[in-house]
Amino acid sequence: MTNEQAFELAKKYIPGGVDSPVRAFGSVGTTPFTTQRGEGAYLYDIQGNRYLDFIQSWGPLIFGHCDKDIQDAVINAVKLGLSYGTPCQDETNLAKMIVDEFDDIDKIRFVNSGTEATMSAIRLARGYTKKDGLIKFEGCYHGHSDALLIKAGSGATTYGNASSAGVPNDIIKNTHLAIYNDIQSVEKIFQTQSIAAVIIEPIAGNMGLVPAKKEFLIALRKLCDKFGAVLILDEVMSGFRASKHGSKPFYGVKADITTFGKVIGGGMPTAAFGARSEIMDCLSPNGAVYQAGTLSGNPVAMAAGKASLTKIFKDENLYARLEKKASNLMKGFKQAANSNGFAMQTCVRGSMFGFFFNQNEVNNYADALKSDTALYAKFHTNMLKHGVYLAPSQFETGFICDAMSDDDINFAISSAKLAFSEIKNG
Numbered sequence: 001m002t003n004e005q006a007f008e009l010a011k012k013y014i015p016g017g018v019d020s021p022v023r024a025f026g027s028v029g030t031t032p033f034t035t036q037r038g039e040g041a042y043l044y045d046i047q048g049n050r051y052l053d054f055i056q057s058w059g060p061l062i063f064g065h066c067d068k069d070i071q072d073a074v075i076n077a078v079k080l081g082l083s084y085g086t087p088c089q090d091e092t093n094l095a096k097m098i099v100d101e102f103d104d105i106d107k108i109r110f111v112n113s114g115t116e117a118t119m120s121a122i123r124l125a126r127g128y129t130k131k132d133g134l135i136k137f138e139g140c141y142h143g144h145s146d147a148l149l150i151k152a153g154s155g156a157t158t159y160g161n162a163s164s165a166g167v168p169n170d171i172i173k174n175t176h177l178a179i180y181n182d183i184q185s186v187e188k189i190f191q192t193q194s195i196a197a198v199i200i201e202p203i204a205g206n207m208g209l210v211p212a213k214k215e216f217l218i219a220l221r222k223l224c225d226k227f228g229a230v231l232i233l234d235e236v237m238s239g240f241r242a243s244k245h246g247s248k249p250f251y252g253v254k255a256d257i258t259t260f261g262k263v264i265g266g267g268m269p270t271a272a273f274g275a276r277s278e279i280m281d282c283l284s285p286n287g288a289v290y291q292a293g294t295l296s297g298n299p300v301a302m303a304a305g306k307a308s309l310t311k312i313f314k315d316e317n318l319y320a321r322l323e324k325k326a327s328n329l330m331k332g333f334k335q336a337a338n339s340n341g342f343a344m345q346t347c348v349r350g351s352m353f354g355f356f357f358n359q360n361e362v363n364n365y366a367d368a369l370k371s372d373t374a375l376y377a378k379f380h381t382n383m384l385k386h387g388v389y390l391a392p393s394q395f396e397t398g399f400i401c402d403a404m405s406d407d408d409i410n411f412a413i414s415s416a417k418l419a420f421s422e423i424k425n426g
Contacts, residue, residue: 003045006034025392028377030384032392038065040403043389051389052408054353054398059205059237059262062322062351063311064403070266070307077303083295090302097309098264099274101245104254108274109283110297114236114261115143117271118199120291121257122147124273125197125230127289128282133195135229137180139365141206142199142234147175180204180364181212183219190227197230197257198223202247203238205397207368209347209354217251224256230279236261236271237397242350243319244312250349266308270301318402322351325409326400329353332413340420342375351400368395375423382419388412 001009011017018024018032025032033045041064043053056064063070077090095108111117122134134147142148149167176193179185180200189195202217204210224231233255239246240263247253257279261271274280284290295301312318330346330353337344337357345356356362357372357379376394383390388411391398 001046003033003047004031006046007031010034022391022393022396027373027394028380028392030381030392033384040064040066041401041405041408049387051384051387052404052412053389054400054412055389055391056399056401057267059241059352059397059399060265060267060308061401062241062263062308062318062399064401067266067311067403069311070304073266073303073307074268074300077300080299082300083298085294088297088299088302090299090306091297094264094302094306094309095272097306097313098260098272102248102258102274104256104276105258105274106277107280108260108272109280109291110270110272110302111291111293112269112271112295112301113143114234114259114271115145116293117236117259117261117273118142118148118232118234119145121232121259121273122197122199123291124275124279124282124289125232125257127287128279129196129228129230131194131196131229132174133189133193133197134175135178135186135189135195135198136175137178137200137204137365139180139207139210139368140199140201140204140234142201142236147171148199179366180207180210181216182364183216183223186220186223190223190229195227195229197232199232199234201234201237202251202253203235203242203349203352205237205352205354207365207395208356208362208371209349209352209397210362210364210368211250211347211349212247213363214251217247217253221253230256232257232259234259238349238352240264240309240312241352241399263308263312264305265301266304268301268304270297270305319350322400322402323348325404325406326351326353328406329400329409329412330355332409333416336413336416336420339417340424342420342423353398353400354396356394378423379416379419382422383412383415386415386418388415 007017016024036046037044043051176189202212235246239260243249257275259273282289326348334344334346343359345358347354357375362368373394
């Protein structure tokens with residue numbers, strides 16, 4: 001079966017043929033390939049084609065596909081049972097590993113997805129402050145819960161939707177939009193509204209890679225303190241990806257609540273939110289804020305997460321190594337683009353990288369929307385033809401995994417040179 005045939009069959013039974021919109025390749029105008037397997041830095045489709053994978057399951061696979069240590073941990077856990085519905089020791093073990101690394105977190109609770117983590121963090125913040133208002137930023141994506149699908153990034157931007165159908169006005173009336181990296185836009189909201197929490201990606205990865213300015217995030221922390229609001233740092237993507245301590249080394253800003261995902265599951269579906277005891281003890285069964293999940297903290301995901309973080313903590317040079325590869329990749333892409341007459345803005349944060357076809361630096365959602373998405377679509381298609389898989393949207397982030405070699409990075413750069421030349425020459 002070809003990739004085209006597989007996609008047509010999938011569309012008969014699954015809306016759009018995919019279980020997450022960006023996978024449909026709609027914004028790059030082509031048909032997605034159907035993966036048969038992954039190995040190290042590569043994906044292999046059902047036709048036997050091989051692709052250097054800069055998505056890595058959208059971030060979790062910091063050690064690449066089928067890492068033996070994580071794979072062995074999962075297999076051993078599966079032999080003991082898929083799910084218990086009771087506490088297991090690895091819940092506590094993984095919780096301790098994370099809490100010990102963050103001095104602004106005393107306790108943590110596991111959930112099954114980043115959407116659950118951010119949704120629960122907001123409910124907890126509201127229960128703790130006894131206020132309703134929420135500030136989020138244009139272009140930041142915090143999952144698909146109703147209150148957050150207003151000018152969200154990720155797939156919502158990819159398909160040109162500033163929000164989502166099916167979200168009642170009564171749900172979003174307490175959500176207030178601010179402009180990323182613009183502290184005045186936040187202050188204006190605080191002056192007129194009663195705000196329970198501010199939620200932000202300190203390193204935004206869902207409108208493309210757009211990090212917060214240090215002075216902006218420091219000022220945001222001060223505003224939350226001044227007005228008695230909870231600062232939620234959404235590190236579902238950047239946690240253990242940008243660095244071992246997520247955004248903290250870049251900004252030094254402490255969160256009231258932090259959300260995690262991706263890497264802490266090692267490829268299995270899990271996420272978490274954590275805070276100091278005063279806030280976390282508002283959760284049921286200790287407090288009145290209810291949150292639950294049958295599969296939360298399941299033994300297979302906990303085993304994978306424990307194996308993933310153990311490998312991270314043992315390797316002191318991991319993030320420096322990954323950042324060097326990401327920087328070399330972006331330097332090569334930019335040189336290839338510029339030499340063919342195309343403007344490109346690039347960014348690297350640890351093992352995360354991003355680029356925009358844009359004349360100017362991208363600091364917020366409005367800046368990102370000025371990027372040349374048609375050029376991105378052509379570049380994506382040509383890179384895929386040459387065996388390099390990049391995000392099928394201008395408004396996503398790329399990821400380096402430790403299984404990638406310098407030769408892999410050089411191969412991607414060589415492919416970019418070919419792709420730009422082909423686009424230039426029509």
